[in-house]
Amino acid sequence: MPQPVPELHAPSHWTAIDILSDLHLQAGLPATMAAWAHHLHTAPVQAVILLGDVFELWVGDDAAEAGSFEAHCAALLQEVSRTKALYFMPGNRDFLVGPDFLARSGVQALSDPTVLVAFGRRWLLSHGDALCLDDGDYQAFRRQVRDPAWQQAFLAQPLAQRRAVATRMRATSERRKREQGFDGYGDLDPAATLQWLRACQAHALIHGHTHRPGDHPLPDGRLRHVLSDWDFDDPHHAPRGEVLRLQAEGLRRVTVSVPR
Template sequence: MSAARPSPPPAPQPVPELHAPSRWTAIDILSDLHLQAGLPGTTAAWARHLTTTAAQAVILLGDIFEVWVGDDAAEPGSFEAHCAAILREASRTRTLYFMAGNRDFLVGPDFLARCGVQALPDPTVLVAFGRRWLLSHGDALCLDDVEYQAFRRQVREPSWQQAFLAQPLAQRRELAARMRCASEQRKREHGLEGYGDLDAAAVLDWLRACEAEALIHGHTHRPADHSLPEGRQRHVLSDWDFDTHGHPPRGEVLRLQAQGLQRLAVPAAP
């Protein structure tokens, strides 16, 4: 017998809100870079965009890192420390926000403070340019992926996280590597179609509860713009890949401005 489909998670009340200052003219939103040491092209493109974008703020909507095993992983000389330096440099000239995804939910306050990045709860309402935009990584609403939802409930428990973080760093890295292998195997067997999309009814429930016109999310790697009932919308972010041979480089941000929402292709770093 298959596992029961989970109930839609209620939107938190009151919904956290991020109010954009009136001086901001552009906000960039991106997700699903899955940064790791073996992806130098993607990491370089991300670093270049963070430090050269015309936007006054950049919102990172989760799965920025392929895996995060604890803030102590950002030890001197590590890939995580390299990413911290990139974020810290970018935070000197623009405001950065981070919302956890399903890969990097263990990113903690110590790392974010070190990088000058502000944490955002999932979901958060962005109030900008006279509109309310609901921001989420998106994984909490993929209700058809019953196996993943069970895993998500387990690893978001404080007791599970405390037990995991209490293990030696090397052991955590080894466990994370095994989990990544299992995930890649699932992708090879099922492709994107094997992963559930966001539940349409749950999306509408969240939008109504948050009094928002549109949801912006990542997670599914299916960039698109969807029209919903009641004049609402759903905008799906692109994943990034500047390292895999055999297909063109892929990277995109959604830019919010007073005139609306625009998809911008990210160029590869020189």
């Protein structure tokens, strides 16, 4: 964990903040995209914090060329940013989202982790993958792709080549998940999680990544809140999507409605 951990201080006039992650947006998921757009426009909040894996793949900001799915996302975010404060923290799928796209979208970047100071409490925000320490292969991969030299070399490749490499990496990841099964997929390390919370003097961690929404008590009266992933396109399962809404009264889960 980097020191010192950055802090985001909620202005006093904010009354509600939505926190969400793991939408895994792509052009082939129109219903999930529509649900996200509807929620961004209609949620009765002053701020929305996106904790990573908003996009299924991100191969560079130059992918947001005119007419592309990425450009459509930028236009949506830019429109919403006129009425709501928007924040983005990278995940393991979209860690290459860069300053050009965020500036174009009216979105502010967050480091992983960041402490949100809001409503008299300190909330530690993270995508979550950095704390999945049992998965040594993934942690080695994460160190590689988060290295600035690796990213510079990757982004120097032609866009089509980057898309092909990212597609292969995604296929490898999906194959690993199928082989391990859901129960074998890594979760956050309890000791490291508690260490992060104590170091940041935060009472609760909010994270995504694991696709296991729930609320878990920790020692010292601390808590871990896990965000839901989203999927409104799978014909074999009921629509799925939640946000965590933070207000002065506390934190609660809000089910995302399907736009009519």
